Structures are given as C-alpha cells and as structure tokens.
Amino acid sequence: MKEKIELNSEAITLRKEFGEDANSPIDIFSLIHNNDDLTIVFYPMSSRVSGVCIRDGKNKIIGVNSTSTYGRQRFTIAHELYHLFFHEDFKRVICSTDFESNKDPQEKEADMFASYFLAPYEALSYVIKNKLKKEKQQLELEDVIKIEQYFGMSRQAMLWRLVNDEYLTREKADTMKSRIITSAKRLxxxxxxxxxxxxxxxxxxxxxxxxxxxxLKKQDVISQGRYEELLLNGFRGDIVYGLDAEEEEVYD
Incomplete structure (x- = not known):
C-alpha cells in the first residue's frame, strides 16, 4: 500500500490538474461537471454502497449513491477519482461506505486519497494550528464541526481522518458520532x-x-426521438420536458 505522503502528493497533483490550488476548499461537483471526459450519475443505491466507478476505454463514469449525505457524496467522488486516475487495470469498482472494514489495499488508498483531495495534509494542519489555535489531542466537538464544514466532509470521513492523523484518539472520536445535525445547527x-x-x-x-x-443531435446523427430517449435514459426529463423552464427565466 502507498504511503500517506505519496497519496497526499497525488491528491495535490490532481487538484492542480483540475485548476485548483493545494490549500483551498473545493467545489468538487463543479470540478466534475466542467471536465469533458467524465460522466457522473446520481442514483439511489444500497446503504452499504457509496458509489461505483467504471472505465471503458475513454469513457469514465462515476456513480454516486444519492441517498447518502452531501458530505459523503463529495468524498465518494474524490474516492472514485483515485480509481480513474491512479488505479490501473480495472473496468468497474464498487465502493463500500464503511471506512473500517477489511478493504483491499487499493480501496484503502482511495479512501485516504479522497481525504487528502478534499483536505490536503498541509491545509488541514494550517486550519487546526492557525485558525483554531489547537494542537494534536486538543480538538473538541466544536472544532471538528468547524473543520468538516470548512472542507465539506461528512462527520464519519472527518473523524476517520483526524484519528488517522492523530489529532483525535479513537475513544474521543467515538463520542462525536451522534446528534450530528443538532451539534452543527447549534453553531x-x-x-x-x-x-x-x-x-x-x-x-x-x-x-x-x-x-x-x-x-449527436446537432450533427443529425440521431433523430429528435432518439435524442430524447438518451436523455430520459440518463434521468434528464427536465431537459426533454423543460421542467425547470420557469426557474431558468430568473434573471438577477
């Protein structure tokens, strides 16, 4: 399995390839949507599955479990980016939601890469030391909430990372796994x-x-009917039927 320093370096390299710096929080959804080589599909999946990744020639597809939280979806996309850009010799990978299960080395690498992609090592360290004025083993629940909100990570992903980087003990992290929404709202x-x-x-x-x-439609390679069929197969009835037309007319 790769060392953490290598995975962090790969995460920063890919951020830069996407036009992002090595320190700022990123809008990973915008990043994906603006990449010409990627297709992303949101679809309800089993609670045990966070996402799926498919690579077939030049086609790169990321499937995201849309019943998972927004923070977890961000992590899932970053996880699948590792498979697409750094994992050789695969066609399809189905990824588990559990960080602690006995995953194979490449799944563990993808989890760590995803964490570094969303919150590079130096960026996380800077926030903790310079913004929160804390050292290792000094973080409280309020600090964890501020960090996860800043980097856009789920509580599970954030606690997992903080334990791995020794900012929290596993025992203290276990006390922060409940009443997640309530604790955030109170801040x-x-x-x-x-x-x-x-x-x-x-x-x-x-x-x-x-x-x-x-x-294909503009080039008259397919008919209007086939075009609409393709969009409907991709769950984009909003384009076919203009379901968002009224919202699109807002000009401010």
Missing amino acids: GYDDTLYTPTPEDKQYATFGKYIKLAEK
Missing part, C-alpha cells in the same frame, strides 16, 4: 452537509453523456 450551520439529495432529485446524469447526446 449556526445549516444541515446541508449532513443530509441526502432530495428524493425528487436522486436520479440524474451530468457530464460527457449529456454533451455527447447534444452533439
């Missing part, structure tokens, strides 16, 4: 990071698949 945060995608938006496809369908 003035909303619950977006800790809730799943609304049910009416849990099926959706973005990225290369949609762009290719549009390209």
